[in-house]
Amino acid sequence: MESYRSEMLFVNMNSFLRFFVYFALFLQAFCTETDARRGSNNAPSVSFVTMSSGNELRISDNPTLVVNEKQPVSLICQFAMAKGAILREIVWYREFDDGTNVKLLTYDAIMNITQVNDLASKNIKGRGPTTLQIDSTSPTDDGWYQCHVGIYINRKILEKVGYIYLNVLVPPSKVRIAVHNSIDGNSLFRHNFSLVCRVEQSKPAANLVFTRNGKEIKEINHVNSTTLLGGMAESYADLLLTKDVSSDVKASITSGNLEIKDQETQVKSIIRYTVLHLKAQISGTKMWESSSYLLWTLYPQYDTDSEYGCLAKHESLEKAKYALQTLIMFPAGPPTEESLQIEVKPNQPSLGSNVILQLNPDLLQNIFPKPILLWTNDLGHMKNKQKFYVGNKLLLRNVRRNNTIYKVQAFNALGTASTKTILVLSDKGESKNNNAGHSGSIASILRQDLHYQNRICLLVTIFVQFLQIVVCNDMW
Structure with a gap:
């Protein structure tokens, strides 16, 4: 019974103290307003909450706080009060891109209570009266934060706001380098080979640098690329891995040289490179894709078994990420008839069916430099009444003429070769239709x-x- 009475007495005393504190603050504000009215009958009413001026309350802004993804961070509200001031509260807000503010955390200095808003993420909490703690940062935490400080001084309430920008860095994902053929046939570039290096996600966009046998390929000149980029604008989607990107794609073209020395003859040669850099922001996120293309004319005597690499440099990394690609090439030579083998699909075509003629790709890839393939027939015209067709795969629709001779010629800088086949059609399809x-x-x-x-x-x-x-x- 005695313990119960003691507990009730403690609760009543606590409630009485809270009532007394708030009543005293009310009287202080009332007296302030009364004094202002006594000073001048025509003076406007003084606002109960005013912004601080002078040295009564000073708050320090931290313009930018940089942290890597998944690391903890503490946002500290740094302020100084004049002598005799009493801290009232500290409130943290998150400012979003659309201009809206969301209250995250409130510290009531009078009651010494910290309260986290339900709208705040689960990894946000208070640590002490002046600190906002984020346990594991993510790109969604990136942005402006506001620290509102309120004090009591000279029978009035003063408030001031400090700002902190949290910049969450996301290191580059896996670096990939591979042979890419989409630019090989582009007439805008006078090269016959290209490598592509990609970083699918990072924040901000990673900077990619190519290397050859461990030596960085210096990009010396920035090409006046208005015409080139204008001609390639429609093909950006093909050159980027991520298709859902913002329309503002950052593109640049540079050129560079690399001096190569033949180990046997000690003869020096200059290999000229062109580099296309693309950086695109992924729609609906703050993440970026980086894709860079290295284009040049292959020299088998120099490039065979060479190691081409790609460095992904990023401010979140102490050391750049790296990827390698070894070029294993066949000796340069002209096309030969043995490397040109025509395949017919289906194996036994019939009258009225669709037929595909193409060269065996496994044999075709052994030819270097890559040849141009030209198809003709003994009729003197191809599909769409063209006299010839360029490409490896020739599609014939609704074939009706039997025993047509098709010829393919392969050209490269070192020579030419050709082969032919007779397209024999069976009448099984027609017979079946007639019987049916x-x-x-x-x-x-x-x-x-x-x-x-x-x-x-x-x-x-x-x-x-x-x-x-x-x-x-x-x-x-």
């Missing part, structure tokens, strides 16, 4: 005869029943 037609007509005739037979049987049945009725009547 005859079978259908016979079946229809039989069905028609069966229909008449049923009608005759029905008439006979009715006639027999009529005779039975007549006979029965005669008997009666």
